[in-house]
Every structure is written in C-alpha cells, then in structure tokens.
Amino acid sequence: xxxxxxxxxxxxxxxxxxxxxxxxxxxxxxxxxxxxxxxxxxxxxxxxxxxxxxxxxxxxxxxxxxxxxxxxxxxxxxxxxxxxxxxxxxxxxxxxxxxxxxxxxxxxxxxxxxxxxxxxxxxxxxxxxxxxxxxxxxxxxxxxxxxxxxxxxxxxxxxxxxxxxxxxxxxxxxxxxxxxxxxxxxxxxxxxxxxxxxxxxxxxxxxxxxxxxxxxxxxxxxxxxxxxxxxxxxxxxxxxxxxxxxxxxxxxxxxxxxxxxxxxxxxxxxxxxxxxxxxxxxxxxxxxxxxxxxxxxxxxxxxxxxxxxxxxxxxxxxxxxxxxxxxxxxxxxxxxxxxxxxxxxxxxxxxxxxxxxxxxxxxxxxxxxxxxxxxxxxxxxxxxxxxxxxxxxxxxxxxxxxxxxxxxxxxxxxxxxxxxxxxxxxxxxxxxxxxxxxxxxxxxxxxxxxxxxxxxxxxxxxxxxxxxxxxxxxxxxxxxxxxxxxxxxxxxxxxxxxxxxxxxxxxxxxxxxxxxxxxxxxxxxxxxxxxxxxxxxxxxxxxxxxxxxxxxxxxxxxxxxxxxxxxxxxxxxxxxxxxxxxxxxxxxxxxxxxxxxxxxxxxxxxxxxxxxxxxxxxxxxxxxxxxxxxxxxxxxxxxxxxxxxxx
Numbered sequence: 001x002x003x004x005x006x007x008x009x010x011x012x013x014x015x016x017x018x019x020x021x022x023x024x025x026x027x028x029x030x031x032x033x034x035x036x037x038x039x040x041x042x043x044x045x046x047x048x049x050x051x052x053x054x055x056x057x058x059x060x061x062x063x064x065x066x067x068x069x070x071x072x073x074x075x076x077x078x079x080x081x082x083x084x085x086x087x088x089x090x091x092x093x094x095x096x097x098x099x100x101x102x103x104x105x106x107x108x109x110x111x112x113x114x115x116x117x118x119x120x121x122x123x124x125x126x127x128x129x130x131x132x133x134x135x136x137x138x139x140x141x142x143x144x145x146x147x148x149x150x151x152x153x154x155x156x157x158x159x160x161x162x163x164x165x166x167x168x169x170x171x172x173x174x175x176x177x178x179x180x181x182x183x184x185x186x187x188x189x190x191x192x193x194x195x196x197x198x199x200x201x202x203x204x205x206x207x208x209x210x211x212x213x214x215x216x217x218x219x220x221x222x223x224x225x226x227x228x229x230x231x232x233x234x235x236x237x238x239x240x241x242x243x244x245x246x247x248x249x250x251x252x253x254x255x256x257x258x259x260x261x262x263x264x265x266x267x268x269x270x271x272x273x274x275x276x277x278x279x280x281x282x283x284x285x286x287x288x289x290x291x292x293x294x295x296x297x298x299x300x301x302x303x304x305x306x307x308x309x310x311x312x313x314x315x316x317x318x319x320x321x322x323x324x325x326x327x328x329x330x331x332x333x334x335x336x337x338x339x340x341x342x343x344x345x346x347x348x349x350x351x352x353x354x355x356x357x358x359x360x361x362x363x364x365x366x367x368x369x370x371x372x373x374x375x376x377x378x379x380x381x382x383x384x385x386x387x388x389x390x391x392x393x394x395x396x397x398x399x400x401x402x403x404x405x406x407x408x409x410x411x412x413x414x415x416x417x418x419x420x421x422x423x424x425x426x427x428x429x430x431x432x433x434x435x436x437x438x439x440x441x442x443x444x445x446x447x448x449x450x451x452x453x454x455x456x457x458x459x460x461x462x463x464x465x466x467x468x469x470x471x472x473x474x475x476x477x478x479x480x481x482x483x484x485x486x487x488x489x490x491x492x493x494x495x496x497x498x499x500x501x502x503x504x505x506x507x508x509x510x511x512x513x514x515x516x517x518x519x520x521x522x523x524x525x526x527x528x529x530x531x532x533x534x535x536x537x538x539x540x541x542x543x544x545x546x547x548x549x550x551x552x553x554x555x556x557x558x559x560x561x562x563x564x565x566x567x568x569x570x571x572x573x574x575x576x577x578x579x580x581x582x583x584x585x586x587x588x589x590x591x592x593x594x595x596x597x598x599x600x601x602x603x604x605x606x607x608x609x610x611x612x613x614x615x616x617x618x619x620x621x622x623x624x625x626x627x628x629x630x631x632x633x634x635x636x637x638x639x640x641x642x643x644x645x646x647x
Contacts, residue, residue, distance in 0.1 A: 097198025190271025563613030588613030
C-alpha cells in the first residue's frame with residue numbers, strides 16, 4: 001500500500017509539473033517593440049517594429065493607418081509601412097550538469113533527448129539559409145554565425161560531453177548573449193537565445209539584472225530550459241531564470257525527462273518577420289527625445305515601451321561664396337563725359353550684383369529649405385520662398401552714396417529652424433565723371449569777367465585808401481577837417497620820401513601774431529639706471545597741477561611702465577612758486593631723494609631726485625629760490641625696504 005501511494009504521488013507530481021510548465025510557458029501578453037531608429041535622413045525617421053499577439057505569434061497584415069507614432073507627446077502618422085522577412089539570429093547555449101545524465105527505463109538520458117530534439121529541428125531546416133545560427137556547449141563543440149543548417153547540425157551531433165564532471169554557471173549565458181548582439185547579416189533580423197541549463201547555485205540576481213538590461217537594450221529574447229528533477233524547479237535560482245525569460249520576451253520550460261520538448265520553431269518563427277516604417281519627425285530642439293508606437297490590432301490596441309534617445313539638431317548655417325570686397329559703380333563706358341554728366345545714379349553700372357550662398361548643417365542632418373533671405377544693413381533686400389534658395393540679387397540702382405554696407409544671409413529649414421551667416425562688409429564706390437575744366441570756363445566767362453572787375457576795383461580802392469588818396473567824410477567834424485586842410489594854419493612837415501612811402505603800408509596793416517607756448521615753471525629730466533641724466537627731451541611743467549600715471553584717461557603725464565599705477569602721483573605748484581609732490585596710494589611707490597612720499601605730499605626743491613616706481617627724474621626749477629643741501633644718510637639692509645628698486 002505504501003509503494004502504491006508513493007507511485008501515485010510521484011505520478012501526480014509529474015503531471016502537475018508538466019501542466020505547470022506547459023501553462024506558464026505559454027502565458028504571454030501582446031507586445032510591440034520599436035528598435036533600430038535611423039535618423040540620418042532627418043526629418044524622415046525610420047525604425048523597425050515588432051508586433052506579437054498574446055500567443056507570441058507575429059501579427060501580420062497591418063496597414064500604415066493602424067500605427068501611430070507618439071514623439072515627445074505629439075501624435076504623428078506613419079508615412080510608409082512594409083512587412084519584411086529578414087530571418088532571425090539564433091544562439092543555442094547548452095550548459096550541462098549531472099542532472100543531464102539521468103536516464104529513463106530505456107537507458108536514454110535527458111541529454112540524449114535534448115541533442116535529438118536539436119538535431120531533428122536542424123534537419124527540418126535543410127535547404128533554408130534564412131537564419132543565422134550559432135551553438136555554444138560548455139566543454140564541447142562550438143560554431144558561430146552559419147546560415148547552412150547542415151553545418152550547425154553537425155556541430156550539435158558532436159556536442160556530447162561528460163556531464164558528470166561539469167559544474168553549470170552563467171558564463172556560457174553571457175557569451176551567448178554577446179554572440180546574439182553581433183551585427184546581423186540583414187537589417188531587421190530578430191535576435192534570440194535558447195539557454196539549456198542544469199540548476200544553478202547561489203544568488204544570480206545581480207548578474208541577471210545586468211543581463212536583462214543588456215538584452216532589452218539590444219532586443220534579445222532569452223528562452224530558458226531548466227533540466228532537472230521536479231524538486232529543483234521550486235528554487236530561488238530557478239525563479240530568477242524564469243524571470244529572465246519573462247522580462248526579455250522569451251519563454252521558459254522545465255524539463256524532467258518525462259515531458260515532450262517544445263518545438264524550437266515556435267521560438268524563432270515570430271522573430272523572422274518585422275515591419276519597417278517611416279514617419280516625419282517634428283523634433284525642433286537638441287536633447288533627449290521620447291518615442292513610442294500605438295498599434296491597432298484585431299484583438300485591441302498595443303502600446304510599445306517608450307524609448308529615449310539623444311538627438312542633436314542645429315539650424316542651417318548659410319555662407320557667402322567669394323563675396324566681393326568692393327563694387328565700383330560708374331556710368332556706362334560707351335557714354336561720353338558730357339552724356340555721363342546728365343544721367344542719374346540709378347543708370348550707373350552695375351545696377352545689381354548676384355550672390356551665391358552655400359548652406360552647412362553642422363549637426364550632419366541636411367534638410368530641405370523653405371525660405372532664404374538677404375539683408376543689407378539689417379533691411380531685407382531679397383527673399384526666396386522657392387528654389388533656387390542659394391542665389392540672391394542685390395539691387396544697386398537704389399544706392400546714392402558710397403560707403404561700406406553690411407550683408408547677412410538667413411536660411412530657414414523645413415523644421416522652422418532659422419540660421420544666419422556672419423556679417424560680411426562690402427564697399428560700394430560710386431565714381432562720378434570729372435567735369436571738363438574748359439567747358440566750365442567757357443560756360444562761366446561772364447561771371448568770371450564780372451568777378452575780375454569787382455576784384456580789381458576793390459584792390460584799387462584799398463590802395464587809394466591806404467595811400468591817403470581817399471579820405472572818408474566824417475559827419476559832425478567840419479571845422480577840424482578844414483583846419484587840417486588849411487595850409488596857413490598847418491605846419492609843413494619835411495619827411496624822408498622812403499620813410500613816408502613805408503609808413504603808408506607798414507603803419508596801416510595789422511600782421512598776424514605768432515602764438516608762443518606757455519613758459520615752463522620746471523622740468524623733469526629723465527634719468528638712466530645709474531641715475532644719470534639721459535639724452536631724452538625734458539618734460540616741461542607748464543600748469544599748476546600735473547597728474548602722473550599709466551592711464552591716459554586719469555593722468556596728464558602718461559608714463560608707460562608696469563611699475564606705475566593708472567593714477568600714480570600728483571605734482572602741484574602753489575601761487576608763491578612752491579612745488580609739492582604727493583603719492584596716490586600707489587603700489588610701486590613715489591620717492592624724493594630715495595625717501596618715500598606719503599599721500600599728504602612732500603615739498604620739492606631744485607635738483608631733487610624723483611622716482612615714480614622704477615622711473616627716475618631730476619627735478620629742475622627754471623628760477624630756483626633755493627637749493628636743497630645734500631644730506632647723507634646711512635641705512636642698514638633692513639631699512640632699505642622702503643627704497644625704490646635700484647642698483
């Protein structure tokens with residue numbers, strides 16, 4: 001009775017395990033996945049779209065109207081949709097262990113059943129090279145990226161290993177995922193891994209979390225077969241592997257040797273088909289963008305997971321092609337000088353100039369243009385709303401003056417982004433013909449003759465007036481005039497003839513006076529490094545106050561030396577002729593006879609040595625009142641810190 005009960009419970013456990021495996025592995029939800037976004041033809045963006053139903057099968061027969069793209073919150077239609085069959089990239093990774101060696105009553109091991117299932121599947125694929133196949137076996141044969149099923153089948157046939165000596169781990173799974181991430185022979189091929197493994201030991205959460213993230217990013221579906229006795233299916237590591245399959249879009253199967261193995265074709269067939277779509281993007285700013293698709297299917301709407309991607313977009317940059325530096329406008333060459341004098345400036349040649357412009361898209365995404373414009377000194381002079389966008393005509397007939405004009409081109413692309421060129425100066429020179437001097441003289445003979453007569457009369461009048469031949473009548477003084485003209489009452493002076501003749505001109509004419517420079521109260525003689533007077537011209541002190549410094553805006557006496565402050569010192573002269581020198585809190589300092597000068601100032605004497613920073617002068621008074629007597633002061637090394645820098 002006990003043996004029968006045990007057999008019954010064992011059979012019941014196997015049946016529950018089989019049902020659980022079959023039901024759970026078949027449970028899935030409808031899904032849609034956007035991948036392989038291509039933005040090189042921006043604003044047209046292309047992508048691949050996978051759509052699977054609740055059984056994991058590919059949803060075929062969709063139309064463009066069934067799909068909507070949601071880009072940064074904006075709903076956009078699909079322009080083109082094409083169903084493709086590029087095949088799949090499929091990697092089988094066999095990770096055996098001691099549970100693989102368990103045999104049934106016919107002495108057939110679990111490993112034998114697995115190899116037979118893989119060989120049968122490859123045999124059914126003979127003659128098809130649609131898929132890219134790879135095989136990895138822990139401690140056994142390997143083959144990668146072959147399209148002939150017979151080669152892959154041969155590698156599976158020799159994959160027998162001594163499973164008792166192997167300890168399964170995750171290394172083989174990571175190698176398989178890396179192999180599945182390789183570039184595909186054809187765009188749009190699906191990617192899948194079948195991981196057949198014995199139970200694993202330890203905590204796999206950290207490693208599998210990273211693997212799940214990589215598989216999702218590269219759209220790799222990982223299917224898991226766990227081969228063991230039923231008691232090993234209810235472990236933490238088994239749950240973690242099952243979660244790996246669920247999160248990556250794959251399926252899982254628990255194999256104890258009593259179940260029928262799944263048909264591998266059910267894993268690959270949904271990956272062989274894919275949709276290729278395009279839509280017009282409305283991205284208008286650089287940065288991170290978000291995108292997902294909404295797909296209408298007979299069983300309901302499916303929304304893909306939102307994808308984020310970085311995108312850089314810059315406005316078009318126009319640039320002039322060999323712009324002229326100068327444009328000369330003048331009358332037509334076939335006109336004579338007289339005819340050229342009569343035509344208006346609007347008829348000067350050239351009347352217009354054509355500019356060629358090129359456009360650069362610094363983001364590497366050339367786009368159609370919708371508008372270009374030419375501005376001169378900020379005013380619009382030409383605009384293109386249709387092709388050609390790279391040519392502008394500048395109307396020069398409206399220009400009435402010579403000068404430099406600033407040109408700038410503007411371009412707007414189909415996305416509404418506007419870019420401008422750098423400002424380009426162009427000189428316009430208007431050359432008017434020189435008038436004929438003989439013609440002008442002939443036309444103005446009457447005026448010139450009248451002017452000459454008036455000028456001669458004026459000169460004659462001045463000569464007579466200055467020579468005393470003409471005496472103006474002064475009203476109110478008749479008696480004095482008569483007395484001066486009466487020879488009886490007036491003495492007769494006797495003068496030298498030459499002196500009298502000179503008096504007529506020299507005494508009556510006022511000659512211009514030459515302006516003389518104001519007198520210098522003192523001088524500053526530049527000194528050499530040895531405190532000797534240099535050959536440089538002395539600096540005169542002609543005003544009552546002189547400011548010394550390096551900044552022309554603050555100082556009247558500018559000394560260009562880095563040891564001086566912008567406003568270094570101030571020299572003043574009192575009403576009694578006493579000079580006083582004051583420092584302006586300078587960094588380099590001010591000294592008189594090697595003694596520092598404070599902000600309150602020190603009186604200057606004739607012959608004093610003056611230093612402003614590193615620059616030295618000898619102060620010379622033009623009319624000295626007294627001279628300072630020399631005083632010799634001996635300083636030790638510590639007391640010389642306040643002296644100006646000198647040898």
